[in-house]
Amino acid sequence: VQLVESGGGVVQPGRSLRLACAASGFSFTNYVMHWVRQAPGKGLAWVALISYDGRNTYYADSVKGRFTISRDNSENFFYLQMDSLRPDDTAVYYCARLRTPSGGPVLFWGQGTLVTVSS
Amino acid sequence: SYVLTQPPSLSVAPGQTARIPCGGNNIATKSVHWYQQKAGQAPVLVVYDNSDRPPGIPERFSGSNSGGPATLTISRVEAGDEADYHCQVWDNSNGFQGVFGGGTKLTVL
Numbered sequence: 001v002q003l004v005e006s007g008g009g010v011v012q013p014g015r016s017l018r019l020a021c022a023a024s025g026f027s028f029t030n031y032v033m034h035w036v037r038q039a040p041g042k043g044l045a046w047v048a049l050i051s052y053d054g055r056n057t058y059y060a061d062s063v064k065g066r067f068t069i070s071r072d073n074s075e076n077f078f079y080l081q082m083d084s085l086r087p088d089d090t091a092v093y094y095c096a097r098l099r100t101p102s103g104g105p106v107l108f109w110g111q112g113t114l115v116t117v118s119s
Numbered sequence: 120s121y122v123l124t125q126p127p128s129l130s131v132a133p134g135q136t137a138r139i140p141c142g143g144n145n146i147a148t149k150s151v152h153w154y155q156q157k158a159g160q161a162p163v164l165v166v167y168d169n170s171d172r173p174p175g176i177p178e179r180f181s182g183s184n185s186g187g188p189a190t191l192t193i194s195r196v197e198a199g200d201e202a203d204y205h206c207q208v209w210d211n212s213n214g215f216q217g218v219f220g221g222g223t224k225l226t227v228l
Contacts, residue, residue, distance in 0.1 A: 034217065038182060044154070044162065044205050046217030058215045061120060099173075103209065105152035107173065110160040 001025040001108045003095045004102040008113030011085055021110060022096030029053075030101045035069065035080050035093035043118075047093070050078060050118040052101065063089075085117045122211035123220035131196045139223045140188035140202060141206030149208040151189040153182055156203045156222075165204075170226040195227070201227045 007019040023033070035047040048059045048069040055080040057069050066085075073080035082089065099107040124142040131137040142150060151169050154162035164173050167183035169189065179194045193200055207215040 036219075041204075043222035044156075044207070044219040045172070045221060046207075049215070049217070060216060090129060099167065104150075105164050105207065106154070106162070106169040107164055111152075 001098065003097065003108055003110035005093065005095050007111040008093065008115045010116045010118060011116055012119050013086055015085055016081070016083045017085060017115060019093055019095075019113060019115070021080075023076045023078070023095075023097070024104070029073045031097055032101065032103075033069075033071065033078045034098070034106065035095040036094045036096050036106070036109075037089075037115075039091040039092070043117050047089075050081065055089075068114040078081070081083070082115070085115075087117050089115065090117045091115060120213055120216065121208070121218045123206055123208065123218055125204075125206060125220035125223045127221065128224045128226065130228055131193075132228045133196055133198060137193040137194055137196050137200070137225055139191040139193075139204050139206075139225065141220050142188040142206065143218075146189050146208070147184055147186055147211075149184075151182065151184050152207045153191045154205045154207065155200075156205065157190070157201075162205065189196075196225075196227055198227050201225055 002024045004022045011017050034049045050069045052073050068081040094112045095110040096106045097108040155165045156162040165180045169184040170182045172203040181192045203222045205222045
């Protein structure tokens with residue numbers, strides 16, 4: 001199993017950024033996928049999930065209405081569109097897969113991509 | 120929303136036992152997962168579903184969740200166990216969300 005994030009960088013407050021996660025080594029279309037973030041010096045924070053078919057999405061209260069998770073099952077990618085970014089969105093963003101298709105703990109993590117929101 | 124509470128830090132001498140608590144409302148009704156995170160690295164799952172260990176995790180790592188806070192226990196602590204430890208649950212009381220504790224920095228003296 002391999003998860004590789006891309007798309008991080010420095011962005012001004014109020015602007016947008018799109019993260020991508022390339023998944024390989026497993027049956028991507030069977031799995032719910034997640035984004036988790038970690039602000040500098042802080043703990044982990046779950047961000048969003050998308051069902052295996054993309055029909056169902058859930059978000060943390062802190063990003064609801066600003067972030068959108070999506071997936072492309074034909075290419076084994078999923079995404080996090082981040083709009084109206086704020087300084088407190090600054091974090092390392094990890095894409096993640098659970099131990100089983102339906103639930104359980106996060107077993108696989110990407111290496112993380114840093115998003116810095118600053119003017 | 121559901122909240123998990125961990126102490127920010129814990130110090131233990133080598134060879135001793137570290138017990139890291141994770142508190143939450145009626146936490147005994149939830150499955151608690153634990154992650155170890157060393158500096159600059161992605162987290163690693165060390166205990167899941169309260170007390171199960173993934174392959175490759177030493178038996179020194181164990182978990183419990185049966186009354187009181189959920190607890191990660193590390194027996195015979197080694198210098199290499201120095202890391203941040205995070206507890207986590209899934210909560211469906213308000214939609215569906217993942218919840219992490221604030222993390223505990225374990226220092227091996």
